[in-house]
Amino acid sequence: MGTASGVTLGLTVSLGGLAAPALGAPADTTSLRTALVPLIVLPALGGLLLRGLREPAPVRQSAPRLPVR
Secondary structure, eight states: OHHHHHHHHHHHHHHHHHHHHHHHHHHHHSOHHHHHHHHHHHHHHHHHHHTTOOOOOOOOOOOOOOOOO
């Protein structure tokens, strides 16, 4: 679990570092409002995409076997 959370956090920080200049350039040329509109649209798009995912079925465990005498 620690490795998965570390990879997720590292990927998120890296993508944020790459996205900052991409959002800063339109903010410099137009307005901050124009540059921040994608930050409103992208979570909504992600929410729509996540609606297609299904909850995994629970794992069924068999009853413990009693020793045979």
